[in-house]
Amino acid sequence: MSEMQDYKSSLTDVSSRKFETFSYLPEMDAAQIRKQVEYIVSRGWNPAIEHTEPENAFDHYWYMWKLPMFGETDVDRILAEAEACHKAHPNNHVRLVGYDNFKQSQGAAMVIFRGPIKV
Template identity: 70%
Template structure:
């Protein structure tokens, strides 16, 4: 068995990967909703961030509003994801689940790949 190489170059923005899920096929709307529900079910706080594709490898992304502390509706989170995408149509948009107890991110995934 051989390991597949994913050539990624700084000089080729279309080749760049954002995180582990970037190596998988794009998620459907239902799959994204299931991930949001997982974040909520774990008691994590959903947050939305966005960045220009050429800056996606930077540590700092723009936060879309504040994290949605205590949100229990996947539809409300997805509505904010849609609002972020509409306001920043060319940017990458990612969903984060902040784990209060571990003081870290429990989930982090790109839900919309920006135009390059």
């Protein structure tokens, strides 16, 4: 059995903080983010965009960017909304959420834009 790796993440070290599953992997490029949006759409999940200040990402609710995109299947439109949120809030983290309305939970959630970290 291989050794489990401990990711040094703490509340006191802002630059070490991890968000959602994909933050433990290298940052996704535009093509990889697109594939995640395609997956969310293929599952029939409702995409939503959220954002928050990096320093509040752990102890506050994230702000919703507009309403969830109920029934939206146009990947380009979803990506355009994520870009618009990032452009409007360049200092915030922006995450993409896929809501599974059958299980009434998040089926996917990932930070797709990171705001600058203030140490």
